[in-house]
Amino acid sequence: MSAIRLLVLGAVRQHGRAHGYQVRNDLEYWGAHEWSNAKPGSIYHALKQMAKQGLLLAHEIAPSTAGGPPRVEYEVTEQGTEEYLTLLRAYLTAYDQRPDVLTAALGFMVDLPRQEALALLEERVRKIEEWRAAVTEYYLPAEGPGQYGHIGEIMNYWVHSADSGAEWTRGLIERVRGGAYTFAGEGERFVAVLADGEENPFAAGRPHYGDAR
Numbered sequence: 001m002s003a004i005r006l007l008v009l010g011a012v013r014q015h016g017r018a019h020g021y022q023v024r025n026d027l028e029y030w031g032a033h034e035w036s037n038a039k040p041g042s043i044y045h046a047l048k049q050m051a052k053q054g055l056l057l058a059h060e061i062a063p064s065t066a067g068g069p070p071r072v073e074y075e076v077t078e079q080g081t082e083e084y085l086t087l088l089r090a091y092l093t094a095y096d097q098r099p100d101v102l103t104a105a106l107g108f109m110v111d112l113p114r115q116e117a118l119a120l121l122e123e124r125v126r127k128i129e130e131w132r133a134a135v136t137e138y139y140l141p142a143e144g145p146g147q148y149g150h151i152g153e154i155m156n157y158w159v160h161s162a163d164s165g166a167e168w169t170r171g172l173i174e175r176v177r178g179g180a181y182t183f184a185g186e187g188e189r190f191v192a193v194l195a196d197g198e199e200n201p202f203a204a205g206r207p208h209y210g211d212a213r
Helices: 004-015 019-031 040-052 078-093 099-112 116-137 152-175
Strands: 016-018 055-062 069-074 147-150
Touching: 004 016, 004 019, 004 055, 004 069, 016 019, 019 069, 019 099, 040 055, 040 069, 055 078, 055 116, 069 078, 078 099, 078 116, 116 152, 147 152
Parallel strands: none
Antiparallel strands: 016 069, 055 069
């Protein structure tokens, strides 16, 4: 699993139409360059690939007054929306040792109806419990990691990660069930995107040739 497709589709979708630098700027504003593979090269590659695949529609607009090539703005297509929602639902339920897919999905979970988000999070808990049961079929936490030498520490870490992940997810379920946040169909939602030209305090600060496009 990779978070980059969900992140890029979600960032474009929140703007309606966005050029590559806006997408990069938003993802850096969210800190995605720190916890995922959303680096400039990956972002611009994903934009071009998804445009080729019909998930994004590319619009060439006039270059800036400073000159240079025409800038490309991207818009999510109907097929792209279907892909976005499919990834969002999958990433909310999947139990993966990599944190980037869940982190990306949490950033966009309010694009779903509240009851659907709750059902997906409950499914996530069920999958964590199933995964934990599969591990503890061979490894018993009560007997400690030493039963498998130092390799037991790997299974010990897995079990502790599953337990903390399930506990955190149950807490999120309770908060969402209690009315936290504004989900799809409930009114105006919080959108954390930067206006075009707005300074990004969390920017990585490294220019990329794709920024001009």
